[in-house]
Amino acid sequence: MDAADRHVPVKLDRCVELLAPALKNPGSVAIDGTVGLGGHAEALLDRCPQATVIGIDRDPDALALATSRLERFGSRFVPVRDTYDQLPRALAQVGADSADGILLDLGVSSMQIDDSARGFSYRNDAEIDMRMDTSTGLTAADILRDSDEDQLVWILREYGEERYARLIAQAVVTRRRQRPIVRTEDLATVVREAIPPHRNRSGDPAKRTFQALRIAVNDELTLLETALVSALDSLTVGGRVVVMSYHSLEDRLVKHHFALGATDATPQDLPSLRPEDAPYLRALTRGAEQADSEEVAANSRARSVRLRAAERIGPTRHRSAA
Template structure:
């Protein structure tokens, strides 16, 4: 009898702030023909809740990870008539909508960062708890190519490694780690996570290792963000999402990194700013902001949610609603 191949551990996912996210989207989706674009479909937890509670809406789910997309399609099969899955990167919103014949939508959702889909499958190389190939590409299908985390470690200069560790990982020992990587790769290229984790334990002083979580957390986050060009993609995607919604439509974003949240905040502030002199006694017709803030600042998870779902500890939730038509839309 042939020996069975070892099965991959099936990933699980607990959506962060699920009820609040659905509550923010629901007013925009409460009409026939309403469309939500879930830009970070993952395993489909948010989309499943929306399809179950907003019965008039359909969902277009975008994900660059073909494995997650396949699992989400399986999960959302009961809603097949109201769900469309698309393999794409979320800054491609305009192209996706054009291909589907949609001129505008009623909601756009982003749940940023790495998902349980990537973390729970060892072979993807996102997690530092187990030895695995240093890949970290969210799309590992080969269609998009792209560098891996190993490529970054083995080819970037010490200066560039320092920059990404500082900027994306907020790592205090970025320069020390970068020079150690360059030194060690001359002996042997980096290929798996265990050797990198071993280096991080050696380079990060013991007192620092005892605070702030696992000492590899910041470096792995920085590598993932660099490999997938996450900030540049988000910088293009937020304006595209704002342009995509019609009047009454909402964009809802969950961020887990200060740079992501800052980028979202700036985009939302610009879109909701009243661009007239402060001493003007009235607002001229046509000068009203195109959007309004739905959340006051960034909302965070409460202690109960964090206890149930530790990933919620760093979430920042923001939402805006369109109040005037976008340019070129009647």
């Protein structure tokens, strides 16, 4: 199966439309921080012929597929295996210290979810791994084995917004005394049985637990927070950033950082605008944009997308504070 068949890029035209005005000049540099199967990167390379695109992914399998898909662009595509919070390190690979466009299409790709061996999905039985980079770090099975009840409750509440976190954590601890929970089907059954049956919930009751474990295994929110600060610092003035989130925890962080940058930080008791207090971002979207019904019908992954975009208009406060 080709890379293009394994993941349908979400809001592809809109992403290119938002980023292209910043990628018109010869020598422009774009970073696709979540290159995945290379769908967005391919469209940027096609439609912004002056730009070099650095494609970052922590998943070596995805990066290999993207690299072969984008081979025809020669040195205009630069693959980097890393996490997306390491933007300066990626920029250094092309001798640059700033980017004109940055794209983050968060979360996991359809390829990762569909590959049952990776254990991301409660729909396919597999070992509960959930690492995006399978060469390093703890698996979700390790976390289920080694965390105490309170730690599990914390993970489920913080990363899954799960109101039955205590009941699920207790069920996990009881169950692992009998035998370890190492398969996705086992975990999904433990969760479904732990939640009161009369509760009318949308979707599979195991969904939030799987989301929480995936975020914990990959340290997703910590990396996103660092990446957002780094992305805004790394943009040239006039540069543009587009972020697509797929759940409210991610979108909340993006909204917060974009709003901070677009707000005048002059203390109330000061009369005049100091340059370091001036807004350094201009929002390019009104709130968060969603996918239209046509796209959702064609690509169910687009259902939960929230897209926010901004343009850098001045020096950031992170840098001037440093």
